[in-house]
Amino acid sequence: xxxxxxxxxxxxxxxxxxxxxxxxxxxxxxxxxxxxxxxxxxxxxxxxxxxxxxxxxxxxxxxxxxxxxxxxxxxxxxxxxxxxxxxxxxxxxxxxx
Numbered sequence: 001x002x003x004x005x006x007x008x009x010x011x012x013x014x015x016x017x018x019x020x021x022x023x024x025x026x027x028x029x030x031x032x033x034x035x036x037x038x039x040x041x042x043x044x045x046x047x048x049x050x051x052x053x054x055x056x057x058x059x060x061x062x063x064x065x066x067x068x069x070x071x072x073x074x075x076x077x078x079x080x081x082x083x084x085x086x087x088x089x090x091x092x093x094x095x096x097x
Contacts, residue, residue, distance in 0.1 A: 011081045018074040025067045032058040039063070 024042040031037040039058040 005084060007084060008081070011077050011084070015074060015077045015081070018070055018077065021070045022067070022074070025063050025070065028058050028063050029060065029067070032060055032063070 021042045024040050028039040031039075037058065
């Protein structure tokens with residue numbers, strides 16, 4: 001029997017993947033002007049089976065768009081986790097009364 005809703009584990013994994021994506025995008029942006037550097041693209045769907053990074057030219061516009069999209073996803077995951085914890089907190093405090 002699980003004490004916590006299984007959604008906690010899913011949200012944790014989703015936030016960890018978002019963090020990995022953010023690392024790759026930040027690395028691409030920081031190396032955009034490095035001669036010979038090829039941008040990396042984190043393939044989230046294959047992360048479970050194999051870590052795969054696909055090399056390509058750096059496009060600041062694409063990287064910034066990826067970063068904005070990833071930030072929005074991470075924020076959504078964080079809000080869901082906060083809501084789940086609020087429900088849990090409410091259950092615990094109501095149980096004391």
